[in-house]
Amino acid sequence: MSRPAPALRSAAALAAMELRLTSRRGENVLVTLVIPIAVLLFFATAGIVPATGGPAVDFLLPGALALAIIASGLVNLGIATAYERAYGVLKRLGGSPLSRSGLVAAKIASILALEVVQVVLVVAVATLVLGWRPPAGASAALVVAALLLGTFTFAGLGLLMAGTLRAEATLALANGLFLAFLMLGGIVLPIDHLPDALQAVARILPANALAETFRVALSGTGDVVGPVVVLVDWGLAAVGLSVRYFRWE
């Protein structure tokens, strides 16, 4: 008589599969690895970022890290899961001995593994190419906390889209949001340079909140409570709505 494998083994097998499939999707590699690094290099060397009281890379690195998390959670996970739903992959997995919590755990684990690669590459480029040095106040613990919180929020948003919209709609919306967050999210342009009306919007966007959280974590100065509250609110709303409205097929 067949028995289900231990939950951890099943989830690990699926997480490995997710990573393998991500590596086979050229567009996912582009958006998760190439674009954050390209954005960092381009804006750091083009000299068009307004003066922020320090080297441009000090402002851009936290932005690039935030962009990497957004690319992994919202774009990569959202679009991949939307197509898995459309192809019936989620339905088939739902009929396997893998538990639903195992499925979610596998997806999160694969995203976190991808993010570790992203962070290492982005920080390596900042350090080796752009001469970034961590300031005295930088906190590795806070960087990890920001990464986890950002993953919670943006993976929640990605899964909400994937589970409620058509795959094509998720594809379009995820890419549109990625662009909007890049421009309005305090990633490459400090939001106080935006027009007033846009500034008000940008301030409550999760992208700006994540970039700000990374900025505080890497500089050791500034208020972290405000952005964290914004991130948590978005994350709770996204996950709550996903739990309520996610459709598996």
Added chain:
Amino acid sequence: MSDAAIPASEAAGPAGETAVRASGAAAANEPAIRLDGLVKRYGARPVLEGVSLAVSRGEIVALLGPNGAGKTTTVEIVEGYRRADGGTVRVLGTDPATGGPALRARVGLMLQGGGLDPRSTPSDVLRLYAAFHVGGRDPKALLSLVGLERVARTRVRRLSGGERQRLALALAIVGEPEVLILDEPTAGMDPEAKRDTRDLIQSLRDEGRAVLLTTHDLADVERLADRVAILHHGRIVADGSVAELTGAGEPHLRIRLARPLDREGATALRNELRRTHPDATIDLNGVSGSAFAVGAIPPDAWLIAAVASWLATKDLPIVELRTIGGTLEERYLELTGDRDVEAGA
């Protein structure tokens, strides 16, 4: 089934029923799949109106029915994807909606469309699903069993429809399930793959597994199924072996003319035929267009000769003349009230 893994105690009361039916001796004679009076509505539209069906271990049951009859709904309730609005469903003694991973490990599914990621490969997918089970099949051996070893590392998007079907079937059996639920297992396969797949399903049955399959292919049913259940408008309208079902159909002649036979002509023909075949009947209804049926036991050569010569004297050209009866197709079309499908084809 291992008795050690299951509590032998018989808990009393309605709450205990679900758990107890799963266990040892009590379940030995229990069908692997049992549906009792399943009712399902989508909004106000009734889809299943009291479906009862059982599948035993070592038995292949084919669920047959026109599109929209409720086959997929029935199968999805058995698979645990949907809940019935009424009636009970038990798979290996457990309600599939609440069976969880322990039950899903013992039930192998083959879904329509397969549920395969186009960028994965057969090898990827089988190794993944093998990892979900303890004591499953070796993925490599399974690939050669279903004839996919040559495309083991080809992306699913490049596989033919038949190859995808075989991969989906391999996924269903990777965990050595006691129960198999196969939704159109031979759809899209070439004749050779169909034959191999039927052989495989039969050998799985011979190993004592219970198999519930849906199909549109009547050859599947005739060559594969131990029992057929025909679903029509949310009810089981026939349930038995192929021989039992076809034996119930009256053999007859079907004749199609260049123009319809009117009621007067039918009466004249019947009177003519009754000289040699006293029980002859003519059925103008239920057969579309210019076709009509002549019933008589047996529909022998004399009957054909009598009909043909009468038509010749009336100058009514025959477009088609055939003897019908004893085929599953005929019985199926009769039961599902869909005779036009064949006549109009």
